[in-house]
Amino acid sequence: MTATRTRTAGPAVSDDRKTTYREAMREALREALRTDERVFLMGEDVGRYGGCFGVSLGLLEEFGPERIRDAPLSESAFVGAGIGAALAGMRPIVEIMTVNFSLLALDQILNNAATLLHMSGGQLPVPIVIRMTTGAGRQLAAQHSHSLEGWYAHIPGLRVLAPATLTDARYMLAPALADPDPVLIFEHGSLYNVSGEPPADAGPVDIDHATVRRPGNDVSLITYGGSLPKALAAADDLASSGISAEVVDLRTLRPLDDATIGESVARTHRAVVIDEGWRTGSLAAEISARLTEQHFYDLDAPVERVCSVEVPMPYARRLEEAALPQVGGVVAAARRAVGEPLPTGADTPERPPASGRSG
Numbered sequence: 001m002t003a004t005r006t007r008t009a010g011p012a013v014s015d016d017r018k019t020t021y022r023e024a025m026r027e028a029l030r031e032a033l034r035t036d037e038r039v040f041l042m043g044e045d046v047g048r049y050g051g052c053f054g055v056s057l058g059l060l061e062e063f064g065p066e067r068i069r070d071a072p073l074s075e076s077a078f079v080g081a082g083i084g085a086a087l088a089g090m091r092p093i094v095e096i097m098t099v100n101f102s103l104l105a106l107d108q109i110l111n112n113a114a115t116l117l118h119m120s121g122g123q124l125p126v127p128i129v130i131r132m133t134t135g136a137g138r139q140l141a142a143q144h145s146h147s148l149e150g151w152y153a154h155i156p157g158l159r160v161l162a163p164a165t166l167t168d169a170r171y172m173l174a175p176a177l178a179d180p181d182p183v184l185i186f187e188h189g190s191l192y193n194v195s196g197e198p199p200a201d202a203g204p205v206d207i208d209h210a211t212v213r214r215p216g217n218d219v220s221l222i223t224y225g226g227s228l229p230k231a232l233a234a235a236d237d238l239a240s241s242g243i244s245a246e247v248v249d250l251r252t253l254r255p256l257d258d259a260t261i262g263e264s265v266a267r268t269h270r271a272v273v274i275d276e277g278w279r280t281g282s283l284a285a286e287i288s289a290r291l292t293e294q295h296f297y298d299l300d301a302p303v304e305r306v307c308s309v310e311v312p313m314p315y316a317r318r319l320e321e322a323a324l325p326q327v328g329g330v331v332a333a334a335r336r337a338v339g340e341p342l343p344t345g346a347d348t349p350e351r352p353p354a355s356g357r358s359g
Helices: 021-035 059-063 075-087 099-113 166-171 173-178 225-239 258-268 283-298 317-323 327-338
Strands: 039-043 068-070 091-098 129-134 159-161 183-188 211-214 219-223 245-249 252-254 271-278 304-308
Touching: 021 039, 021 059, 021 091, 021 166, 021 173, 039 075, 059 068, 075 091, 075 099, 091 099, 091 173, 099 129, 129 173, 166 173, 173 183, 183 225, 211 225, 211 258, 219 225, 219 258, 219 327, 225 245, 225 271, 225 327, 245 258, 258 271, 258 283, 271 283, 271 327, 283 304, 304 327
Parallel strands: 039 068, 039 091, 091 129, 129 183, 159 183, 219 245, 219 271, 271 304
Antiparallel strands: 159 252, 211 245
């Protein structure tokens, strides 16, 4: 197996209040390790190298090799070891370098972590947290640019989280570790260098519910993870032409918070779902189906979906950008939903064919 190891620790941040998504994740790990002696971090290059994306940098020196464990390049082995540790009463945090490598541990995740509680009649909970980087946009080509959160959100027995903000990056880990079920945390690679000043009241995060990041009246933009900044940018663009877009951050992909999604659509009567996964069989398809089932009479227009083009992710920058959901595509979908024509000469994508085929 060949692994990509280009660590990007990012520039130092001097402002005492300012932090990055990467640093917020690191502080969450540090707090968990300090608070509970059962917690340990395990994965490829998490120790001496500091993590492929620099999240665990410095933790080996602070907590030692018993708590920060470098694992061999065998995802099935070290995820299985983490499951065993969880069964024995520990609280392991297992880092998988990128989501594509998680497929090598799919048997452990699906057939063991997700099912042991059920198969044992409630006797064997598996309180493991598995973190992994997801998403494209960094020119890592077809084998390191997957967005497979929707695959894992399909599996009963798992909780699936997608922190998209500094606050969620910092405070989602603690409730994940407290959950008796296995929890998967998907960290979009484009977010690690995002910096900002966390709100003064930042604190514990509710991992049971979605949240409205921006209120609006005309259309709901429903998304998660690395697509949240694009949805917020699209909402700004739409506001300049008088369209009020509400932005809903799913945060938890399994179980989905039907209530918050439905309440938003009941207010706006239109929905656009932005999902970096492929369109066919996507999380966006599931949300669209649920809205049709539960809120058909609230909808004044068909649910729009903005997803990745159904091709292996290209390496070339312009092709990669063309394959991914972009702000222009979200704006175009929202305008279709509200019945507003596109500006003259606007260069925005057309609606994909109903079959989901591209090209």
